[in-house]
Amino acid sequence: MSAAASFFWVVAATKVLLSVPIQIGAARKRTPERLKMALGQRKDDWLAMAVMVVALVCDEYPLTGWMYLKIKSAMYELFGFTPNVAGWTYLFGTVLLAWLVQRTMLRLRCIQSR
Numbered sequence: 001m002s003a004a005a006s007f008f009w010v011v012a013a014t015k016v017l018l019s020v021p022i023q024i025g026a027a028r029k030r031t032p033e034r035l036k037m038a039l040g041q042r043k044d045d046w047l048a049m050a051v052m053v054v055a056l057v058c059d060e061y062p063l064t065g066w067m068y069l070k071i072k073s074a075m076y077e078l079f080g081f082t083p084n085v086a087g088w089t090y091l092f093g094t095v096l097l098a099w100l101v102q103r104t105m106l107r108l109r110c111i112q113s114r
Contacts, residue, residue, distance in 0.1 A: 058089040
């Protein structure tokens with residue numbers, strides 16, 4: 001596993017672990033405010049799950065140079081060498097998950113301050 005992949009999965013695990021207290025807190029104290037936070041967190045969790053599934057699929061099927069190897073020189077002139085899709089997925093996925101972790105931390109601070 002590459003360093004980018006390892007960092008991505010660490011951020012993803014952090015996102016999952018931080019969202020648990022929000023959902024448990026909303027289940028224990030069913031105030032409208034906590035339920036609203038839990039709903040927003042659930043939407044963020046679905047987005048995070050989609051990013052993780054895309055990362056798994058891209059990691060399972062690396063597309064580096066696929067067009068060049070399969071279709072040879074005629075298509076190479078049209079499309080060029082395809083980029084490492086898994087690497088870009090990890091880069092953008094890590095940035096998106098870090099943003100979701102930040103949103104989760106803000107929700108946790110809001111819950112703890114009340």
